[in-house]
Amino acid sequence: MDLSSLKQQLAAKGYKMTRPRRVILEALARKPGWVTAKDLHKEVCNHSGHIDFSTVCRNLDTLTGMEILCRVDRDNNGIFAYCLREMEEHHHHLICRCCGKTSPMDFCPLSQLSLVQTEGYSELECRFEVYGICHDCQAKQGN
Ligand SMILES: [Zn+2]
Ligand SMILES: [Zn+2]
Ligand SMILES: [Zn+2]
Numbered sequence: 001m002d003l004s005s006l007k008q009q010l011a012a013k014g015y016k017m018t019r020p021r022r023v024i025l026e027a028l029a030r031k032p033g034w035v036t037a038k039d040l041h042k043e044v045c046n047h048s049g050h051i052d053f054s055t056v057c058r059n060l061d062t063l064t065g066m067e068i069l070c071r072v073d074r075d076n077n078g079i080f081a082y083c084l085r086e087m088e089e090h091h092h093h094l095i096c097r098c099c100g101k102t103s104p105m106d107f108c109p110l111s112q113l114s115l116v117q118t119e120g121y122s123e124l125e126c127r128f129e130v131y132g133i134c135h136d137c138q139a140k141q142g143n
Pocket of ligand 1: 070071085086091093104
């Protein structure tokens with residue numbers, strides 16, 4: 001994922017590439033895979049100079065809302081991890097609770113709900129994660 005295409009994506013959604021957004025996206029591009037806000041903050045500060053932790057958190061939320069990043073509760077402990085979005089479509093994740101391997105799933109429970117069930121609500125957001133033990137981890141446990 002290169003920064004100029006991310007910049008285009010932001011522009012297409014009507015957002016600017018501000019400095020915090022740029023350094024956060026650069027850090028995510030350098031560190032492929034999932035990273036927590038705390039680790040990302042450390043990486044950004046080491047590499048691009050000091051930036052407030054709250055600024056990092058706020059921008060991670062915004063970039064997630066813009067569908068530039070994915071966010072999952074990877075360890076099922078209430079701490080979110082982020083990565084550059086793996087696929088364009090709205091999706092959810094299947095997560096191995098042993099090794100943390102995270103795979104996108106093109107399924108959304110929200111689309112299965114009838115309108116009656118969500119009647120009167122706007123700006124619906126769905127958080128849905130499936131946890132299990134991946135094939136590799138099962139094989140390791142077996143011997
Ligand atoms: Zn994803
Ligand atoms: Zn695993
Ligand atoms: Zn969904």
